[in-house]
Amino acid sequence: MSRIEEDRNGHAPDWEGVRLHVVSGKGGTGKTTAAAALALGLAAEGRRTLLIEVEGRQGIAQLFEQEALPYEERRIAAAPGGGEVFALAIDPELALLDYLEMFYKLGRAGKALKKLGAIDFATTIAPGLRDVLLTGKACEAVRRKDKSGRRIYDAVVMDAPPTGRITRFLNVNTEVAGLARFGPIHNQAQAVMRVLRSPETAVHLVTLLEEMPVQETVDGFTELRAAGLPVGGVVVNMVRPGILDDSAVRAVENGSRQAVAKALSGAGLGGASRGAAAERLVTPLLEQAREHAERLVLERQERAELAELGLPTYELELLGEGVDLGGLYRLAGALRDQGMA
Template identity: 60%
Template sequence: MSIDWPRVQLHVVTGKGGTGKSTVAAALALGLASHGTNVLLCEVEGRQGIARMFDVDPLPYAETRIATGLSRDGEPAGSVYALHIDAESALLEYLAMYYKLGRAGKALDRFGVVEFATTIAPGVRDVLLTGKVFEAVQRNSRNKGARQYDAVVLDAPPTGRITQFLNVSDQVAGLAKVGPIKNQADTMMTLFRSPRTAIHLVTLLEEMPVQETADAIIDLQQARLPVGGVVVNQVRPQDLDPEELAAARAGTLDAAAVAKDLDRAGVSPDDDLVDALVAEGGEHAERRALEDAQRAVVATLGVPAYELPRLAGGIDLGCLYELAERLKEQGLA
């Protein structure tokens, strides 16, 4: 599917809160859904973030087509489908598929048994959520007529919880030593620990997100879960060369040159405006220096790194396609 990850069918996207992991997951799905391929984009956190990004109605517990994938080289694009997974619906589907409890399962839901089961038993909720993702990747005859996907992208919980979320065999260890729940968890782990899965981490070029990314990589590797790449999101423009950046940091930018540039652009170069731009240039240069220091840390993490630009004005569908193109150019999508 992707240049860098040709064997991967399940792309898990995680990141510290506020880094834009949901945006990256959506862009990755659009990028992967090219050349006629179909991709399922899943979310498990109950926020209906996919619906807001793609400006569609809140998603039901059903695979819904929401967009056409990125098209390149004149080839027909595939489609992006989305699925909002909640534990209660996943449990009812599991009971219907494996225990033939159709109406009986719905009766349990009415009596609150489903909510009780997913709340009282530690780890059961995560097993149900990841179990549906596993089923979407590895479809079998129990789900007759279900659509087959070339790739599944999971907008996963944040980095602080991702190892626990995916390590379902440990989650159920205290709940069931044998039986169908234990067997299902073990089967799921064969996918999550295989080369068919890659866990991508989203970060900003800031100290805390980069450190949390580094810690998460260590945790994932210790749990024998496959780390993918690091996506550095919201990178500032890099229009100034090193000499200009040094001058901006030192406060020695040529104000007269700035005024001439404004005049050439048809803007009146009054002193207040020039002074404000010079000051803003200094702040930008300081920020760039901090980003460059964190970029050097990312380079030591031992995994491929990809960069996405900061886009002004928020994220809409057009922006998602632009980010998808960037991921495609760099080999992630």
């Protein structure tokens, strides 16, 4: 039975119990799109998800056709079955003010520091501090409860930094906890790492069926495992349909001009008057088919390399017209059908 059939028969999704989904991937693989689709999928059937952006690109706002997101949690979409998606674009400076207020009760003094430029100086001069604030804000959203003790969000999805720096980004609190041996900073760093290293977290890697993105996915997987961080699944994005079957690929590899000419004749391009036209079409058609066949062979090789990781793998189709809001819902449905959400 396929993963899709299992999900439609009522089986639990693959990541039951995971509350923080960290989505990373090489630049250009569409990790923001994958994160947004996952957030929509997880919000289905009356659930609430929070989609967090940490890189300041406002990519989430563009995907959901919204104005630039402020530093506040804002409802941006309804999901099938009555669910809701909220979004937050984390501003490191404002997150630091929150932190100072939470642990040191600075209040107006913190705002005065911002006016003096101290907050901007701190987050710029100490990149590690910036990452601590970003991961801390996400983990706080995961742990947050209402007055009745119920979690505010059923799941939090983070559109995280690229694969090349995801391990250091997530692991920065370990370094901070080691530097600050006691006090609120030490305690906060340890609390964040307890969430990030727990079964409540999964780091998903987005890739394309191309050599460089797949290699970066393999490298990211290796680094995450070595750091003791929980690796989730692989999302293969922008998958193009395979037009040729295996027999057609073999025919192309053999350069069967006769077979192509015969097929063209069968399509109405035969006969004495149209034979020359059919013949002129054979060469460019064979060339395009050969390129397509070569791509299929390369994609098979990349799929085999991803399979060696032993991770659940999901595929999102290439949307030829680009990803609009309707396309985003379509991709969310695909992730649900495959059991990821």
